[in-house]
Amino acid sequence: MAGGAPNWLHVETEDESPRLTTLSSCMALSDVQCDGYIRLLAADISLEDEAHEPSATLKVFRGLKLKQEQPLPGIPTAIESLYIDETEPKTPVIAVAIAESVLFYRHLKPYFKYTIPALDSDDLELEVWRKLPVVKADTHDALLESLKGIDHAKLSRKSQRLLQLTEAERAPFINTHRDSPVGRVGSIVIMCCIKRVSSDANPPSHLVLATDTGHIFILEPQGFNLVYQGRTCSYQTAVPSLLSVQGTYETDFCIVVATRNGGVYLLRKSNSEGQEIFKLNTPLTGLLLLPIDQTILASTMDNRYQCYSKRGKLLYQVQLDSLPVCILPLTMTHLGITLVAVALKGGAVKFFLQRYQVDEFVLEETVDAMLYGRMGMEDHVLTLVTQSGQMIVKILRRVSRFEPKAEALAGRRLGASDQKLTDGSTILDKPKKSSIFVEQAAREKQQAKATYGSFQVELWRLRHTAARATIDAINSSESTISGDLTHAPVKLSAEVCGSGPAFRLYLTVQNLSTFKMASNLMILLHADRRHYTIQQTLARLPSVLPGIPLRVDFEVVALLDPLDKLPPASLTLDNSLIRVMLMKAGQAKPLIAAAVTMPQSEAAF
């Protein structure tokens, strides 16, 4: 990795390499001919051809040369090569999962077909199928109607098909299928191998099957019995999409299943119903249960590569640059490690050892499928199939060692803060101090009193000016009739009721104009706070129409000394005033500023 030669040697081919459209699960390595030369088997799936039905062929490669091909009866979900017994010479069996069956090939000849058991159907559906062939055709509609009452997903296929047919097609269809069993059969969506007992070189294995009905089966391929039956989880809607298994059948094993909705479930030998380990918001693109540390790796649609413990604890996660398309474990027994290859959209393939990326290479286009293992005579061969179908083979260099980069480790372990201090220890960008600022600070230190004094002088001057302007404004409009000619003339009269200490002040506003309306008026009361308390000092008036006087009233309470119940000494006849101002909104100067003389308050008892 560092500088020198790449870890992976590219295998050059003299002639054009074969084209292949496949998935990781549809590739296998097998000694099919029992001659010690491991060949590559792959299902070539053709979906894109518009003219033909989707179809698939099983192809056998010797090295990169296509040696044999055989059409398959459907699109396989997975291909596995396994040994079914201990007899010598050991002959591998190829298992191909198509829809609800597993086809077994021996020496590339069809040898057995296993079909997973059907699920029980609804009684109603059985009943309908019993009646359909015998009743008259015109009653079919009613029967079909009753079928619709059942969940569509729970009907058997022939019922589902029947419901889609036109009326004319129905009768012959019923006739043909009258006797076929009514049963719902799930399709196999995933298949993989589990060793029966722990490993010598080529141990006999069982097959793990997952169906889209959520069932997990383990099939024993000698007598074709189901030796284990489990469910992904207790409810219907969990359809498995990915599966990974570790352990051996005889001792103990774990199966992790990811569903299409992003949930991940764990099944054990002792526990045939899946426990939810974690649930992601996005579907997974890859799932692995690692053999040694028993951690679960998941690559997700939101470009993350995450590692969880079996209890659902997120151990680490790596943010990837682009979508992970598929992941593959690379067990390197000679190094004692398991790398994980992650193929990213765009063509990059990264190799992770735990959370550290230890190697990577970039191809011209996205890798769709990967396979690793002994091929031909070489032990560590990585086969990659790209999106356009190109097959690329790479061989691991024997001297390669995979170790996390030193800096990556250092970044985690050692105090990163120290490093950051040296490189990022940009001296703090302090706000600049201009010389004026510093001078001003020095001057202030010596002449604080003068500064403060001049501020106070200015403040008082300002207050003085403001007070004078106020008095002027009030005095100039001191009358009971507004003198402003631009607005309707208004008259204000006042009247005080009560004997104290609570008074009521009645104000009457009269519009003297003959045609103009006086609008946007406000009344503001002002009194010495030491003498009178007024709850409401401001009132917005409605528009005053000519000729209709408006009367408003305010409550005024004279303050009394709490001890002798007498008005305060500062209250004299001269200053027992309440100033009433009539203002127009948006105008600083009041229209009318009148002073109402308050009568002397009686003492409260």
Next chain:
Amino acid sequence: MYEAGAERINCNGRIIELPSLEVVRPAPKMPSDANIDWLLHIYFTRREFSRCRRLIGRELNRHLNAEYLYFVLGLIDREEGNHIEALRHLQRSVELNPKNIETYKEIGRTLYVMGRFSQALDVFREAEQSSPRKDHEIYHYLGELLYRSATTQSQLEMAKKQQDEARAYFELAVQTGKKMESHVRLAELYRKDKQYQQAIDVLENCLHLTPENAEVLIEISVLYLKINETQKAYDRLAEVVIERKCSPKGLLAFGAILQSRNDVDGALSKYSQIANAEPEIAELWNNIGLCFFKKQKFIAAVSSLRKSVWLSPLNYNALYNLSLIYIASEQYASAFHTLAAAINLRKDNAECYMLLGLCLRKLDDVDNAFVALERSSSMASGQQGAGRNPLVFLNFALFCYETGRLALATEQYNRFMSQAQDLMLPTEYKFQATKLKSLLRISNQGNGMPLEAAESDEAALATAPELRPDELPLEVNAVVSQN
């Protein structure tokens, strides 16, 4: 009687079973059914949407159960931002199988993405009703939607109710699932209700699920700071800071803890990291200013704090600290203005009035100084417990002594003693107090030494700044709640 399809017939009064006909005549097989939902799913997760669409287009006509096809079509439309189409397709999928909760959830999510929250809420409520199990995703979304509607709710009572309901749902989600988002939300709600301990518990649980999660660690440490568990907060933050993936929020909190432990240089180094990334945080400059203040670099302190005030002119803490530094650097006129601004923002702080009084005294405005100190003293005598500050009385007593109000000085001195008796006071306070005590006694006999008193006042002034470090954690909390 023989009936077609019956396996048993009645023969001579006995029921016998007919051999199954299937053995004789193999039942015709269904036409090979290429159910390639699984392949579709794989292509979907690989984001090969055009391939999916082609595949769906071909399968749609002959597929026996098109539910999943419509489902994927809906998801693709959503990924491509075509929400209306997505809803239409998901709706088709629901029609084909009304019992599939996952489809409901996707519809709800789509509505959520579209911003049609009330509709989304209805969908999730429906999903909750029909779900046969406790689905934490539904709970999470219900909580999320209720929380959202609570924040936009105009009626307070309604909002409170919805928030409580949201919290109940998040609690359910946390109990039934292991989603980090639910934990974080729940903690947020607890924090809003000031139930810090619960919030911490929730986040600690969350940490068991996702250790090393920087956001959660920072959140926890901030909560620890709120309940004054500085050590725990420090431990949590140290994990994050060393991991080198700390956000400004965490760095700020970490710096503040270092600062409160008098590690000014450490704090400054953390702050400078933030200042590089995100310089416009008022609280950051406030803390930087205090660091410089501690290093007795007044000019730098003043300019940092003024930057803080520029960034956020109505920040009471920054104004208070700035005025404090002005006083310490003897710029009383500026201090006066800053204090006036601070007092206009918050009129209930005794220390603030005390500083104003001292400042005015320095400016020879004795009358106003007296008014300010008197008000501060009357405010402080209302405070009991942790908030009390005997320094207010000491300063007032010194001032009274200096201006010849000996009786008042004695009274304030006694108040100071009564408040200070069970507190650990800096020796400087005690020194000033004993000095005042002896002076009062002397002056009772008629031998005043006002000059010396003036000096002691100066000293008391100098002690005042030492109050601030205690305030620092508070300061930081203010920071964090604003972020």
